Amino acid sequence: MQEKRTYAPSGKSLPDALARTTLMAGCFALLFSETQPANARDRVWFDPMLMEQGNPGQQGVDLSIFSDRGTLPPGSYKLHVWLNGSDVLTRDITLRASAPAEMSPVITRRLLKDLGVRVEAYPALATLADDAPVNDLGSIIPAAFAKVDTRRMILNVSIPQAALVVSPRGYVDPQYWNNGITTLFSNYSWSGSQNQADGRPDEQSQYVNLQNGLNVGPWRVRNYSTWTKDDAASHWNSLSSWVERDIKALRAQLVIGESYTPSALFDSVQFKGVQLASDDNMLPDSQRGFAPTIRGIANSNAQVTIRQNGYIIYQSVVAPGAFEINDLYPTSHSGDLEVTVKEADGREHVFIQPFSSVPVMQRPGQAKYNLTAGRYESGWAHDNEPEFVQGALFYGVNNRVTLYGGALGAEQYQAAALGVGIGMDEWGSVSLDITQAHSVLQDESVHDGQSFRFQYAKNIEATGTAVTLAGYRYSTAGYYTFEEANRGENDASASDYAFDQKRSQFQISINQSTREYGSYYINAWQRNYWDRDDTEKSLSAGMAITYATVSYNVSLNWNKTQGETDRQIALGISIPLSEWLPHSWATVSMSQNKAGDSRLQTGLSGSAFDDGRLGYAFSQSVNREGDSHDVDSDSNAEVNYKSRYANLNLGYYRSDTSRQWSYGAAGAVVVHPHGITLSQPLGDAFALVSANGASDIRLVNQPGVSTDWFGYAVVPWLTPYQENRLTIDTTTLPPDVDTETTSARVIPNKGALVEAQFDARRGYRILLTLHRANGDVVPFGAIVTRKEASDTESIVDEGGVVYLSGINDQTTLQVKWGRESTQHCQANVILPPALPEGRDMLDLTAACI
Known part of the structure; x- marks a missing residue:
């Protein structure tokens, strides 16, 4: 918002100036009066001589530009x-x-x-x-x-x-999509832990996740790498490197390098090559038709590691109790995730989280497509890595029918798929497809088979029930996916579940929300194999209820993998303590697993500061193992802080037999044409805020984000291809900073760093008395503009005093109080060589010639 600030202070103190400003406001209210008869002209007459009663020698005042309601100077x-x-x-x-x-x-x-x-x-x-x-x-x-x-x-x-x-x-018209400025950045996440347990050597581990980038015009160069270190060794791993840009005319993204194929039709695989795929983010919100959320229960301060295709894509330390991970970096849109929960005492339990994104329905006349050509890349040493070509097309025929199909071809593997999506109004929507595959395995055996897939989605608005994903797939004995067909013979020793031939799989997710009784969810899946007798199953269910400001939640997890079962249940209560401690909650939780191990935990958590940039959590737990009478206890403390430079976290866990420190930092280093700026972790698009060198300027709804010593800040999260509004938090402006513009709009391309300029001024605030050459003060009502900022105006009061802000060094003023050439003058404002400390308001005089 552009603010034209008009001040008319007088005298030698701010209270006096404000009093006189109030008097002038009353006078101008008469001039701008709107309570006139409908047939009256939108102007009233006010005798300017009344302004001169206190100063008979005052020159006549020309108030013509104020005499009409709603009038501005041209x-x-x-x-x-x-x-x-x-x-x-x-x-x-x-x-x-x-x-x-x-x-x-x-x-x-x-x-x-x-x-x-x-x-x-x-x-x-x-x-x-x-x-x-x-x-x-x-x-x-x-x-x-x-x-x-x-x-x-x-x-x-x-x-x-x-x-x-x-x-x-x-x-949003594509002509306004902003490619952004040239930039080099590194988006990093670093976490580590140090474990000390009785009877065992100390253990240390660290994990670094780097998402590096270079932007030049519409081109984006990206690299995704990880580094892990424990007591035995350290290892760097470059997961993928690629170059991409958007193709506006096709509403698509072009990717060259290492990436993942789309998963809507065939299973997603990593490749090195070229891909052109439509991007729904380039459509407006009203035209848009996924990494999964990982839920589990930790019995102590546990390290959670998530792997996909043999690569570590996530690692962090979670607090005891039920945890939820919903910020996975989207390496692909489907596939199995192997989740390892390593407790503080060294115990581990592993479970599998399969996922996929549906439905496939498209709007009438809307097409979604992808085309990929390259070499398959596997995370396992003995796999084949053939060259292949893959393509898929989804087309909305009308409001009820979507047709789709695709093909995948390599030297020893070919597959084709056809399907239809059908909208059934109040009965939801379904998709049915069949895939025919011809495979030649590494042992030279030849196989042909089919895979049939059924998917269903339905939102019941009347009850708030959402069946977000329900699917069933059946494959014949001769059907292999592209990944299965290229598996190495010696890889089964690494992780058996991942290398057996799938026969059928069923999965369902149901979410229910009510205004009175909270929300509920059920997630379940079942899978079996052609060469195994057992069936893998998983069930997670939960509910969350709020009554009289107190929140209650219950969660259940049950898993059966390779003949072994695991069951855990947890109950939690959260009580707000805002009356005694702002933005804080007291929590109580209980959990128990299949072996009878139970845990009772009490805690305090909350946030501090006006924007919640400091978070904290403290807890005390009592544990009992099985049916025994042995009881031990542990304590946990965590603090996290969102600063302008990075997000920092520190945690400490202590039990009767072990101790653990955990620590981490997440942020970004952004190199741009104006210098280097540190920031919080970056999203799909981000903005460089420039405040003309003014520091400590904060932005609305951006916890911890403020301009640094050089007047720059990075807003880390923007929505690509959509309008984003950035607004200065004017209530937190430093006393010596003022700004005319308080908001800016930016529309970034995917991955872009766009600039947002705010005309902030750092300097002294001045009550300036203007004298003309004959010694008289400048007439009341004169308009004062700064020569270097002609869009900023102030008005002189009846004592020849004008209020100015952001004055540094020498400033030239243009003064005008009428339309005649003799009713203009110019003044130079020069600050005294010795400025008073602790004051940002000065009383000065200047000659206006």
Whole structure:
């Protein structure tokens, strides 16, 4: 928002100045009075001589520019442009005097195009240059008009719907997608732990996750690497490197290098090559039709490690009790995740989390596609890595039917798939497809088979029930996926479950939410194999209820893998303590596993500071093993802090037999044309905020984010291809900082670093008395503008005093109190060589010549 600040202080103290400002406001209220009869002209007369009663020698005052309600001096102003009642963009708009006491905006053909007007449909507009003014808009487009609201600095434009290009809600024209500036960055996550247990050597481990990038124009160079270290060894692993850019005309992303194939039809695999795939993020929200959430229960401060295709993609330390991981880096959109929970005493339990993203339905006439060519890459040493080509197409025939199909071809593997998605109105939607595959395995055996898949999705709005994913797949004995067909003979020793030939799999996820009774969920899956007698099963269920501000939750996890079963149940209660300690909760939780091991935990958690950038959690637990009477206890403390430079965390865990320190940092190093800026972890797009060198400026809804010593800050999370509004938190501005613009809008491309400029001014605030050459003060009502910032105006009070802010070194002022050439002068403001400490308000005088 552009703010025009008008001050009229007087005297030698701020309270006096404010009092006089109030008096002037009352006088101007009469001038701008709106409580007039409907048939009266929008102006009243006020005798300027009344302003001179306290100073008979005062020169006559020219208040003509204030005498009409809603009038501004002619010039260019930054205005919010509203189209048919919606705030759509911000532009510099020229205002000119169209008649006495009337100001009209200069509407250009370019502005109309930006508002979505079909300018080519109107001959009078089609022949105009983009910057040419449009005279009499209403005669060209009947019923159209533009009017300025000077009080709110808004340009209200009304255009009939028939004259506008029909666009979906939330549509952003691709011409405004911003490629951003050239930048080099490293997005990092570092975590570590040190374990000390009685009777065992000390153990240390560290994990680093690096997502490195280089942006040049629309091109994005990326690398995803990890580093792990324990007492035995350390290891760097580059998971993938690639170059990508968006293709706006195709609404698609082009990827060259190492990446993952889409998973909507065939299982996702890692490859090195080229891929072109449509990107739903480039569609507006109203036109958009997934890494999974990992849930489990830890019995102590446990290290959770998640692997996919043999690679570690996530590692962190979680507190005792039920945990939820919902921030996995999306390496692919389907496949098995191997989750290892390592307790503080060294015990481990492993479970598998399969996932996939459905449904496949597309809007009528909308197509989704992908095409990949490259070499298959496996995380296992003995696998084949053949070259292959894969493609898939999904097309919405109408509101009820989507057709889709695809093919995958390699030297010793070929597969083709066909399917249909059907919308059944209140009965939900289903998809049915069949895949035929021909495989030649490493032992030269030849196999042919089919895989049949059924998927179902349904949201029951009346009850709030969502069957988000229900699917069944059956494969014949001769069917192999591309990954299975290229497995090495010696890989079974690594992890048996991953290398058996799947026969069938069923999975379902149901979520229920109610306003009165909270929410519930059930996730379950079952899988069997052709060469194994046992069946793998998993079930997780839970509920969360809030009653009288107290929250209750229950969770159950049951797993059966390779003949072994594990069962855990947990109950938790959270009580807000806001009346005694703001933003804090007391918690009580209980858990028990199949072996009878039980745990009772009490704790305190919350956040501190006005934006919640400091978080903390403390807990005390009592544990009992099985049916024995042996009881031990442990304590846990965690602190995390969101700073402008990084997110930091520190934890300590202690039991009767072990102790553990955990620590970590997550953030980014961003190198840009103006220097180097440290920030919190980056998302799919981010912004560089520049505040003209002013530090400690914070932004709304961005905990911990503020400008550094050089006046720069990185807003780490933006939504690509959508409008993002960045707003300065004016309540936290340092006392010596002022700013005219308080908000900015940016529309970044995927992966872009876009700039947002705020005209902040750091400097002294001044009550300046202006004297003319004859010794008289400058007349009341004179308008003062800074030569280097002509869009910033202030008004002189009846004592010749004007309020200014952001004054550093030497400043030149342009002063005007009438339309005649003799009613202008210029003044230089020079700060004294010795400035008083601890003050940001100075009393100065200057000659206006």
